[in-house]
Amino acid sequence: MRQPAPRAIIAALVLGSVAACATVEDAPRGEQAYAIMPPPPAIGMDYRLSPDDVLRIQVYHEPDLSLEDARVDAQGMVRMPLIGAVPVAGLSASEAADVIAGRLGERYLVSPQVSLFVKKAVGRRITLDGEIREPGLYPVEGRLTLSQAIALGKGPSRLADMRQIVVIRRLDGQRQAAMFDLAAIRKGEAADPEILPGDQLIVGLSRAKAILGGALLAAPALAAGFIALDGD
Structure with a gap:
């Protein structure tokens, strides 16, 4: 052998x-x-938002509703004009933008377009x-x-x-x-x-x-x- x-x-x-x-x-x-x-x-499409992340949220043609330094709080919420606290922790940037757009579209805007950029990813x-x-x-x-x-x-x-x-x-x-x-x-x-x-x-x-x-x-x-x- x-x-x-x-x-x-x-x-x-x-x-x-x-x-x-x-x-x-x-x-x-x-x-x-x-x-x-x-x-x-x-920091790509698969990043999930976490408390203390800092976001730039832009609502197209609505500068008064846009935020340059929106911080995700300890409860995972981001506070927006008109719609108040929106839960975003655990969501991707695009998913969070869709949630914010949906909230704005329910009562305040017609077909709002929202973009969200992670400025500081503490997560x-x-x-x-x-x-x-x-x-x-x-x-x-x-x-x-x-x-x-x-x-x-x-x-x-x-x-x-x-x-x-x-x-x-x-x-x-x-x-x-x-x-x-x-x-x-x-x-x-x-x-x-x-x-x-x-x-x-x-x-x-x-x-x-x-x-x-x-x-x-x-x-x-x-x-x-x-x-x-x-x-x-």
């Missing part, structure tokens, strides 16, 4: 190790961690946690790299291990993790990966283990660069 080639044996071993449960220490690093970083998405946020000076939620406006994201939180704490930046991302419905070396990135020895809205960055492996609290699931995505996390 023909013996399998060494490369096939290695591939089988990799797949076998991926199928087992792992802990956050096994989150991919180096080239694997960069392998599936997708390009940053633009596009990342979470900074772990050994960082100012942890918290931060809005993503435009493109953002890992080093820029860490800078939003005023940088790692004095005792932080900059070689251990864990990035949590939802891929194909699962939370998955990868680990990056910020020290190497700052020296120009490694690429500065894109950080996407919804990402969670945890500085320090020990803090990541404490925050994530548990083992990771079997992770077929490991070979692609991320390892799936237990939970939702």
Whole structure:
């Protein structure tokens, strides 16, 4: 019988190790961690409005009904002249424009035309946690790299291990993790990966283990660069 080639044996071993449960220490690093970083998405048709988003709402030929800086309130409402509070949270920009046009057309205008533009998408946020000076939620406006994201939180704490930046991302419905070396990135020895809205960055492996609290699931995505996390 023909013996399998060494490369096939290695591939089988990799797949076998991926199928087992792992802990956050096994989150991919180096080239694997960069392998599936997708390009940053633009604020497009699929963006869903969130509280604190700032909108430009234009009602054609009706400047008195148009708003330049309309903020979505904590209840997900935007307040319009004549029609009052309109629920828009969870809607796309075009869907919200249609709702506003429908409300205006019910009593006040004939076939109103409404356009809505997202000026500030606060719903596009990342979470900074772990050994960082100012942890918290931060809005993503435009493109953002890992080093820029860490800078939003005023940088790692004095005792932080900059070689251990864990990035949590939802891929194909699962939370998955990868680990990056910020020290190497700052020296120009490694690429500065894109950080996407919804990402969670945890500085320090020990803090990541404490925050994530548990083992990771079997992770077929490991070979692609991320390892799936237990939970939702």
